[in-house]
Amino acid sequence: MPVATSRSTFTVTGHDGAALAVYADGPDDAPVTLVLAHGWTLDATAWQHQAEDLTRSRAAADGAEPTGAVRVVRYDQRGHGRSEGGGSRWSIDLLGQDLAAVIEQTAPNGPVxxxxxxxGGMTVMALAAARPDLIADRVAGVLLTSTSAGQLDPRGRPEAPLRLRIQGHAQSAFFGYCARTAERSERIRAHLPGPERGVNPFLVKRYLxxxxxxxxxxxxxxxxxxDCPMAAVAGWYPALMLHDKAGALEALRELPVEVVVGSGDRLTPVAHSRRLLAELPRAALHIEPDCGHMLLLERPEVVSSRLRKLCRIAVQGSN
Known part of the structure; x- marks a missing residue:
């Protein structure tokens, strides 16, 4: 039988004083804490399926011993959801600092x-590059889904097809304009079809x-x-394009790492996951067929099963 879970909402303070909204599910005395970081333009509810699944005791599908309930900590990334943007210049490295604060303030003890x-995967990589001590002391496993260590900006890559380089310049100009005119862009968006009307769902499905x-x-x-503020939609785009942690993931090499990607991911294609494996030779790669970038919503159990496996390993390692 599933075990009833507890839920709490509180605030973590970033190094610059930014207030980050955090949501914890599951018992405080769970044997492992799972900390989940969401993607660009999303919020902590992107992990809702996994939070509900992992906070219930259940036997593993492969017949292994159940881990017991897991404590799941989700949070709204800076500038997203209910979290403040803060006064610092936005960068993926800054998100890595936020993740360190979330771990230290919400899960000070036990395996993570x-x-x-x-x-969110880039956030984990930024933490690994900047805080190998924290990774070594506290982290027992990592899942990276639909993500990349870099080379997302085609503009400065001569080997990229001309079509992609032109598209990169157009996107940069568009998001730059939206960042400079965030309030006006917000008003314009308010007059466009909402998330359940017109071509909006069609376009979201096509690309994600x-x-x-x-x-x-x-x-x-x-x-x-x-629902994501235009300031965050546009403001985080340059940080994504500048993200580069290739060659900086040594802290993850000896950990259990699961890399999961949809075969039809348009934003972070399978090639990016394969490059992660080249740097993390002990990592396991799963390519989910006929699935896009929003794999954690489209095929939630695929992601949950890998997280469950990592949590089971973490509990076994702590005994």
Whole structure:
């Protein structure tokens, strides 16, 4: 039988004083804490399926001993959801500092498993590059889904197809304009079809999901993107393009790492996950067929099962 879970909401303070909204599910005395970082334009509810799944005691599908309930900590990334943007210049390195603060202030003891989707995966990489001590002392496993260690900006890469370089310049100009005119862009967006109307769900599905994605999953993503402030939508784009942690992931080499990606991911294609494996030779790669970038919503159990495996390993290692 599932075990009843407790839920709490509180605030973590970033190094610059920014207030980050944090949501914890599961018992405080759970044997492992799972900390989850979401992607660009989303919020902590992107991990709702996994939070509900992992906070319930259940036997593993492969017949192994159950881990017991897991404590799951999710948070709204800086500038997203209910978290403040703060006064610091936005960068993926800054998000790594935020993740360190979340771990230290919400899970000061016991093993920790980290999960990151898209920009959240980059956040985990930034933490690994900057705080190998924290990784070595506290982290027992990592899941990286639909993410990249860098080379997302095609503009400065001569080997990139001309079409992608032109697209990169257009996107940079568009997001730059939106960043400079965030309030005006917000007003314009308010007059466009909402997340459940017109071409909005069609476009979200086309670029972020696989062809057979269920409509509720598509609408869940569309709502989060629509609710994300334009200042964050536009403001975080340059940080994503500048992100580069290739060659800086030594702290993760000896850890259990699961890399999961959809075969049809348009934003962080499979090649980016393969490059992660080249740097993390002990990592396991799973390519989910006919699935897009929003894999954690489109095929939630695929992600949950890898997280469950990592949590089980963490508990076994702590005994």
């Amino acid at each position: 498993v980290l999960g990151g989707h898209s920009m 999901y696989g062809p057979q994605a269920p409509r509720p999953a598509v609408l869940a993503g569309a709502r989060m993107i629509h």
